[in-house]
């Protein structure tokens with residue numbers, strides 16, 4: 499689908515953990531031929547590096563040295579956006595509960611955020627970008643053309659994440675998934691640097707009662723209306 503506009507469009511999707519932002523962002527990007535960027539995958543890849551290299555996240559010098567050795571890239575493999583850490587495919591490892599358990603602490607560190615935001619702002623595409631995360635509409639691209647803030651009931655979110663882990667043959671315990679989500683919501687919304695919050699000009703989308711197709715059609719309708727205003 500081509501859009502009647504002359505400049506690359508930026509669509510920012512922010513919201514709580516496990517409310518389907520990446521799934522939605524991928525659908526939009528595929529439909530509009532935009533670049534999809536999963537900014538959470540970048541924080542996850544950095545966290546995996548910290549775990550594997552026994553970096554003490556409380557020590558600034560260890561964190562800063564580590565950041566110089568972290569190179570994160572994305573490649574399209576069999577139609578799937580895939581995350582690489584220093585040339586190694588880490589797409590599956592970064593989704594583990596071990597990484598999920600530490601990623602909010604790592605992403606609350608300002609030097610980590612500074613590096614990730616720089617990388618995110620360098621990503622560009624001829625048609626446009628759909629980027630999902632926590633601070634895309636507020637910090638990374640405050641002038642994004644269209645912003646959504648996605649939320650859903652926490653129990654529904656936990657059940658979705660649990661099903662996702664099972665479908666990928668990863669070890670999962672529903673109570674552990676619930677407590678991980680509560681933990682991440684708390685840190686993501688309360689951290690000092692770039693806390694998760696709805697941008698003033700973001701469209702609120704509570705998808706508790708929507709399935710993926712319903713959500714997609716609601717969102718595309720809003721995107722087309724917003725884009726008409728841009729052309």
Ligand code: DC
Nearest residue numbers: 537538541601602605631632633682
């Ligand atoms: O989207 P996700 O659940 O994969 O993100 C993992 C963590 O990364 C999330 O708990 C908070 C952090 N994150 C962030 O701080 N800023 C972003 N733009 C994206 C993710």
